[in-house]
Amino acid sequence: MRRTIPSLLAAVAVAFGAPAALAGNYEGCPAEITIGTEGAYPPFNYIGDDGELKGFDVDIAKALCEEMGADCTFETQSWSGIIPGLNAKKYDAIIASMSITEKRDEKVDFTNRYYKTPARFIAAKDMDVEISESGLEGKTVGVQRATVSADFVKDKFGDVANIQTYDTQEEATLDLVSGRVDLVVADAVKLKEGFLASDQGQAFEFKGPGFSDPKWFGEGIGIAVREGEDTLRECFNKAIAGIREDGTYDKISQDNFGMNIYGG
Template sequence: MSMLVLFTLVSTVSAKEWKKIRVGVEGAYPPFSSVQADGTLVGFDIDIAKAICAEIGATCTLVPQDWDGIIPALLARKYDCIIASMSITEERKKKVAFSKKYYNTPAKFARKKGSGIAISKSGMKGKVVAVQRATTHDNFITAEFGDSVTIKRYGTQDEAYLDAVAGRVDLLLADSIAMDDGFLKTDKGSGWEFVGPNYTDPKYFGEGAGIAMRKGDKKLHQLMNNAIDAIRANGTYKRINDKYFNIDIYGN
């Protein structure tokens, strides 16, 4: 009897039709996702999420969630997938499954104009570097420059920008596209500039940003990969891409 109950339970779970999908998003990472004054979510991640849902033919609910708790909340079934510029890394793969990448852009440092800080261990000695906590950028700076700089870790990228403007930090390390559009090209970021090389080392930065799902949801995984291929092929991706960026951020 109990075997039978268990069997029915398992079969209903695996046969789940994805007509409704709840998508975890961040909302503090312009231009990928941010909250407008009236409370609506906008950005590249948000548009991609909507396009993918339309492709799958599901109704989607967007659930904003702070970065710190974004994976635990997925595992706690508060939503079914995360579309929030999450880099595909080995550490995260231990907990969640990833779709194929939906974009890949390099990381880069920014400094205050006129500060003359050089990107090297000696040039950055004693400087304060701001990163978003537990991102690929955090892992990179901790491993590569952790012994020569002071690292300040923020819950959101927006808070890091706030302290950069206030003069509490000397350098920012973040995704180059996100930082360019979300900070450097804005009024408050006008006093800052890029410095140093593009960082793409897969050891730290993974293969790009993917959609994270629970490991058991194999069907959803398949649907997501197909949907990414489909919007790449049918021009939807390009339309969204061109709305925000003047280069193709999908990468190679």
């Protein structure tokens, strides 16, 4: 039986001690992977009271690494610098609730999606507001900079609303509470499970529909790798399919949100 080149390399690795690049459950997948994430985007990725990284993105990353048989470490990076950090080889992949968009695809390569949720606006419960050009005219909207939500709100409502950008989503919601902005727009699950579930969030609610137009929000949330890293990208794709098939994905999603957020 003829062996492929990867099979021959794997055989040599077994004979002489497997190198990191060829270890793991999947042939040819790396044995060590460094994951870049923001660490400031609860409940998807954040640093807990114990100083450890937590959240859905982190749980998914660990499950994918276990599926591949790889040892994973994490590096935190501010959102605005997270793609430059990847391309500077500070880490091997980004798992940080990053939307797959054409603009980002010019700088990195993406896996298949691992979840898909809409963006929504929130405001004070007693505010009567329509999410439209006329309804948002003169309003101040808070949004995290360098996000798909920022691109969306600037393109869609930038001519009529005042757009205030922030380094983190939490800074935006703090200004909502203090009255410095009238509304905030972000991922609906992030807002529902994070801010709206908090004590401060009890006076606020969703306004208007969800938004998921691919023009701004792409095809969902994916894992970013450096351009040309096709082997690593396909290892992640296979692992995503694997944890969905064996029920691991659903358990993680249910544990974090009480529902499956993979999306249709």
